[in-house]
Amino acid sequence: MNLKAMHRISYGLYIVASKRGESLNGQAANALIQVSSDPVTIVAGLNKQNLTHEYIAQEGRLSVSILEQDTPISLIGHFGFRSGRDTDKFSGVNFGLTGSGLPYLTDHTLAYLEAVVIGTMDAGTHTLFWCKVTDAQVLKEGVPMTYAYYQQVKKGSTPHTAPTFIPKDQQKHTDRYVCKVCGYIYDPEKGDPDGNIPPGTPFQDLPAHWVCPVCGASKGDFEKEE
Ligand code: FE
Numbered sequence: 001m002n003l004k005a006m007h008r009i010s011y012g013l014y015i016v017a018s019k020r021g022e023s024l025n026g027q028a029a030n031a032l033i034q035v036s037s038d039p040v041t042i043v044a045g046l047n048k049q050n051l052t053h054e055y056i057a058q059e060g061r062l063s064v065s066i067l068e069q070d071t072p073i074s075l076i077g078h079f080g081f082r083s084g085r086d087t088d089k090f091s092g093v094n095f096g097l098t099g100s101g102l103p104y105l106t107d108h109t110l111a112y113l114e115a116v117v118i119g120t121m122d123a124g125t126h127t128l129f130w131c132k133v134t135d136a137q138v139l140k141e142g143v144p145m146t147y148a149y150y151q152q153v154k155k156g157s158t159p160h161t162a163p164t165f166i167p168k169d170q171q172k173h174t175d176r177y178v179c180k181v182c183g184y185i186y187d188p189e190k191g192d193p194d195g196n197i198p199p200g201t202p203f204q205d206l207p208a209h210w211v212c213p214v215c216g217a218s219k220g221d222f223e224k225e226e
Contacts, residue, residue, distance in 0.1 A: 011147035015065040015079050016044055017090075017103045018055035022105045024090045027052040028080030030147045031126070034066065040133040042115055056117065056129060063102035064113040067145040071108040073154055073184070074194040076145075077214030081182050092225040099135055111138045130193045154184050154214060173202030177222040182215035185225060 017026030031045035044062065046053045056062045067076070079089055095103045096112075096120035131181035177186045186206075191197040194213050197206060203222070211218055 013067055013076065013145040013147050013150050015067065015105055015109075016046065016052060016056075017063045017065070018052055018061060020057045020058055023055075024088075024095075025051050025055055026063075026065075026079055026086035026089055026103060027084075028076050035130075037192045040136070041118075042131050042133060043112065044131065045123060046129065046131045047126055055128060057120075057127070059102075060117045061100055061102060062115055062117070062129065062131060062168055063098050063104045064115070065105040065107075065109045066111045066113075067164055068108050068110050068140075069143040069145045069149055071145055072194050072213075074213040075105075075108060075148065075213075076150060077182065077184075077216070081215035101224060106139065109139050109161075110142050111136065154182075173204065175203060176225040177203045178225050179212045179215060179217050180221050180223060181217040184212050184214040186212075186222065 012032065014029050014032050016027045016029040016032065017024065027045060027046070027050050029044060030040060034040070034042050042064070044064070046056065052062075075093070078093070082089060090103050094106045097103060098112070098114040100114060102114055104114075113133050114135040115133045116131035116136050117129050118132050119130040121128040121130070144200070174188050176188070177185070178184070186192065186203055188202050189199060191199040191201045192206075192210070192213050195210060197210065203219075206219060208219065211219065
């Protein structure tokens with residue numbers, strides 16, 4: 001069996017959220033599909049260790065924010081590489097509430113869904129939540145994010161034609177550095193626009209307080225790309 005075959009499956013990328021009392025939480029998720037049109041039914045596969053899983057299992061409801069392709073990877077990292085047990089993920093991001101009071105992102109979100117859990121299936125590390133969609137709204141037109149696109153951008157091979165001019169005297173500082181925590185690649189050609197690091201900034205010149213835009217790891221958690 002060659003598990004690399006699994007990497008050929010395509011996915012979208014979403015923020016799945018729920019609540020417990022007044023407490024809101026959400027996480028990045030790629031295992032989410034529509035499986036039926038009448039009733040409109042989706043299935044979301046979520047890791048049992050995640051706080052969002054706990055909230056959904058108790059609340060019996062979830063929301064889905066459908067991200068646009070241009071979503072900053074820092075926003076996805078915020079929901080994907082941090083735990084709601086350590087941080088309030090919805091403080092500092094713009095969000096609205098569905099009719100049932102579940103949070104959905106209002107920035108970089110094309111549409112959102114609200115759904116009620118109608119069944120679950122144990123899938124080992126994950127639970128599959130079968131959900132009937134109870135509300136769905138389009139926020140804006142755009143191209144939805146795919147998991148493949150996110151991986152490309154994170155690995156520094158973004159299809160964007162970024163402003164990549166590098167002055168000649170800096171061209172020797174073009175080594176790329178890999179985050180050992182999340183796999184993000186710092187590419188001096190691109191800099192880190194989300195962190196106000198202009199294109200052409202060598203890794204060595206990043207300020208000491210600079211952190212991985214995806215997972216928040218420090219500079220010391222990076223190693224030179226082989
Ligand atoms: Fe990282």
